[in-house]
Amino acid sequence: MEFKKCMRCGCFFMSDSDVCCNCESKDKMDIAKLNSILDKNNSFNSVQDLSIFSGININNLNRYIANKQLSNLDINL
Numbered sequence: 001m002e003f004k005k006c007m008r009c010g011c012f013f014m015s016d017s018d019v020c021c022n023c024e025s026k027d028k029m030d031i032a033k034l035n036s037i038l039d040k041n042n043s044f045n046s047v048q049d050l051s052i053f054s055g056i057n058i059n060n061l062n063r064y065i066a067n068k069q070l071s072n073l074d075i076n077l
């Protein structure tokens with residue numbers, strides 16, 4: 001376990017994940033939303049397009065992509 005700074009809210013916490021326990025549930029909601037969007041439409045041209053469409057912050061989006069949490073994503077990065 002490492003002492004880390006939460007990538008969503010900036011608070012310090014002890015965990016192996018990127019975000020604190022408060023933000024973990026927000027991450028899960030974002031990912032569920034994104035995966036349901038991508039189920040219907042995975043032809044976004046860029047991460048920015050997906051960010052605008054979903055209303056989800058691009059930094060969070062890039063983090064989910066880096067962690068391979070979006071199953072249907074078909075953007076060439």
Ligand SMILES: [Zn+2]
Pocket residue numbers: 006007008009010011019020021022023
């Ligand atoms: Zn947090």
